[in-house]
Amino acid sequence: MKTIKLIVKLTLLFSICAVFLFPAWLMLINSFTPAKAFLRMPPKLIPYKFTLINYKQAMSLRYLPQWILNSAIVTIVIICAGVLINGAAGYVFAFAKFRFKSVLFVALLLPIFVTRYTLLISQFIIVGKLHLSGILAVLSMSIFWPTGIYLFRNYFGTIPISLIESARLDGAKEWVILSRIVLPICKPILGASIVFLGMGALGDFIWQMLNLQEIQTRTFLVGLMLSAIDVYAIKNIGYELTVGTLLFIPYLVIFSFSSRYFLEGLTGGALKE
Amino acid sequence: MKIRAVLLMLVPVVILYLYSFLAPMALVGRLAFYSSDYVKSEFVGFRNFADAFRDKYFVKSFENSFWFILLIVPFKLALSYSVASFLTGFSKKIQSVGRFLLYVPSLTSGLIMTLIWAWFLRRDGLINQFLILAGLPAVPWLALSWTARFSVAMIIIASGIGMAVIIFCASMLSVPKELHDAALVDGASEKQYKRNILLPIMVPTILLVVLLQIVGVMTMWETIYVLTGTGGPGGSTASPVYDVFQTAFRFGKQSYAAAKGIILMFVIAGILLVKRQIEKFVT
Secondary structure, X not given: OHHHHHHHHHHHHHHHHHHHHHHHHHHHHHOOOOHHHHXXXXXOOOOOOOOOHHHHHHHOOOOHHHHHHHHHHHHHHHHHHHHHHHHHHHHHHHHOOOOOHHHHHHHXXXXXXXXXXXXXXXXXXXXXXXXXXXXXXXXXXXXXXXXXXXXXHHHHOOOOHHHHHHHHHOXXXXXXXXXXXXXXHOHHHHHHHHHHHHHHHHHOHHHHHHHOOOHHHOOHHHHHHHHHXXXXXXXXXXXXXXXXXXXXXXXXXXXXXXXXXXXXXXXXOOOOO | OXXXXXXXXXXXXXXXXXXXXXXXXHHHHHHOOEOOOOOOOOEOOOHHHHHHHHOHHHHHHHHHHXXXXXXXXXXXXXXXXXXXXXXXXXXXXXXXXXXXXXXXXXXXXXXXXXXXXXXXXXXXXXXXXXXXXXXXXXXXXXXXXXXXXXXXXXXXXXXXXXXXXXXXXXXXXOOOHHHHHHXXXXXXXXXXXXXXXHHHHHHHHHHHHHHHHHHHHHOOOHHHHHHOOOOOHHHOOOOHHHHHHHHHHHOOOHHHHHXXXXXXXXXXXXXXXXXXXXXXXXX
C-alpha cells in the first residue's frame, strides 16, 4: 500500500517536472532535426530524422573557439575574484572590530536595493571614459557582489572565533586564514557563490552585448546569440534551437558540480546548534 | 584584527564599490538634470522627470507591469508553493533530483527559452497547430496587444518557477521537524498542519517571493527583446526597464533615460518599503 502511494506520488512529481521540461526537451531533440520536419503534427518527442547539420553550422562559425575561450576566462575570473574580494569583505565584517563598521556595511549593501538597469547607462559611460573596452569592461563591472558580502558575513559568523584566533596565534596572515581555513570549511556558501557568480557571468547578455561589439571579443553567449537572432541572417529555427542547446551546456557544468552545496548555502550556517 | 589587515582586505571591495556603484549612481543623478543633447548639454532642472511622467510609453510600461503582475504572480506563487510543499514530502535524494529538474528551465537563460517559445507561438507554430487540431481558429499571438501580453506571461510562468521552488524548499526544510511531530501528536492532520502551522511560518518567504517576482516583472528584458523586438504591438509588452533601455540605446537619449531610471528606482524602493510594512504587520 505504501509503495503504491509512493509510486503514484513519484509519477505525479515527475509529470510536473516533465511539463516544465517540455520546451527544453523539444529544443534539444529538434536541434537534431532537419528544418523541414518542424511542422509535422503531432510533434515528435524523439528526433524525426537525425541530423547534425545544425551543429555543423554552429561549428563552422569562425570565432567559436575564441568565444568559448573568452567565456571561460570571463567566468573563471569573475568567480575567483568575486569569491576572494567579496569574501574578504564578508570576513572583515564577520571577524574585525573597527569604527564605522556597521555604517560601511550598510553602505556596501545599498546597491542591492538599486536596480542594476538604472545604472547601466552610466556604467557604460564610465567604462567608455576610462577607455576600458571589451572584456576588461565586462569583468570590472561584474565582480562587486553586495548580496555575496551579506551571505559571506552571515555564514562566516557561524564559525567559532577560536578557530580564527588559534590560526592567528600560529602566525597566519588574515588573507591566508580566509583562503586556506575559512573558505575551505564553508563549502556550502562557496558552492552557492560559484553558482550565482558563474551563472551571472554566463548569462549577463545585456552588459556583455553592449561592451563586446567586436566579433572576436564576444563571449560564447553573445556570439552565438547574435548569430541566431541576427536580423540579416536567413531564419533557420533548427539553428536557433541548436544555439539554445549549446548555450545550456556551461550552465549544466556549473550547476551540476556545485548544486550539492547550493541549498545549504542559502539557508544554513557552518555549524548547527 | 589589525587595522592594516582590515584595510588591506577592504580596499578592493571599496574600489569596486566606488567604481561600479557610487560613481554610476552619481553620474545618473547628474545626467538626469541635463538635456540629452550631445553637442551642448545644459542644466534643465526637473524637465526630464516631467517629460517622463508625460511619456506615453513610459507610463504604459508601468501599466503593462501591473497587468503582468496580475497575470503572473498569483499563478507562479501558487504553483511554486504547492510544488515545493509536495516536493518536501519526498526523501532527500528525490528532492534534489526534483529541484534540479525544475530548475533546468531557469538555467536555460531567458533568451533561449524565449527563442523556443517564439517558435511555439509562430503563426504556424506548435500552439496554433494544436488549436487548429482542436477545431479552433489560429491566434496571431504576438500581433495583438492582449495575446502578446498573455504570451509573455505564459513564458515567464513556464520558464521560471525553479528559483521560487528552491527558495520555498529551503525555507520549509528549515522549519524544525519537532513542530510537525508535535502537531501530529496533538491530533492535527497533515493538512491542518500545512494550513494552520506551516503557512503562517512561511508568510515572510511568500512575501519575499512575491517581491522578487514583482521586481522581476518590472525589470524583465530578455523575453521582450527576443519575442516582440520593439516592445509589442503599441508598446503593450514593454517593461519599464525595457523602455529605459530603448530610450538610452535605441534613441540615444541618455539623460532622459537616466531620469526614467531614477523614477523606476524609487518605484522599486517603494515596493520594498511596502513589503517591509506588510511583513511587520503580519509577523
